């Protein structure tokens with residue numbers, strides 16, 4: 246998988262453009278969060294694919310080069326079982342979260358950060374928290390770039406060979422009424438070497454209402470608004486990617 250995506254980004258631009266994003270859409274080869282012509286872009290290219298449920302796959306965005314490029318459902322099985330265990334540890338029944346992930350959505354973003362001689366002047370991926378439930382990140386090569394925000398400062402997350410980084414997303418924060426907090430993170434760029442990462446974003450199924458679970462709130466007040474998954478994502482993509490400012494909008498006080 247690592248070799249395949251490295252080969253994909255090495256292809257000539259004309260070849261990669263065959264899988265390009267279309268106007269107003271997020272899927273495909275291109276850049277993240279392009280909202281206007283004069284916007285300053287992050288220093289990265291990406292390939293964004295919808296992987297689950299299988300009927301959401303859009304073949305025209307799936308590279309036919311390298312020929313061995315493919316997807317494995319194992320990455321969904323892993324996030325499903327992590328989510329089921331986390332929910333169980335919170336005392337939740339299967340139907341609260343785990344069952345909603347069986348036909349849940351998964352989207353995969355493959356990030357390519359070219360080196361930049363003036364690396365400190367660009368940002369690879371702007372500070373954000375992921376909107377979904379849980380994200381598995383694979384840092385593909387040895388180049389460090391992922392950072393998390395901890396007590397107001399940025400901490401590097403070193404790539405560990407053979408390991409995933411697991412990030413809590415906004416939906417998990419909302420469902421647990423803040424028991425779990427989504428993590429603010431960003432990616433910086435290396436002055437000499439390219440960096441690649443793969444992020445697999447796990448969502449519940451499309452019919453899930455995203456709001457604090459009754460089993461979590463008990464007698465306390467809901468700390469977040471409740472909305473259907475589609476509206477939740479619409480607001481997310483309409484909000485400028487800047488730290489956790491999307492979740493701020495979803496807070497009740």
Ligand SMILES: O=C(O)CCC(=O)C(=O)O
Pocket residue numbers: 354356370375382384390391430431432441442444
């Ligand atoms: O490149 C990374 O390590 C982070 C990727 C990421 O946070 C994302 O794609 O949402």
Ligand SMILES: [Fe+2]
Pocket residue numbers: 373374375430444
């Ligand atoms: Fe992220």
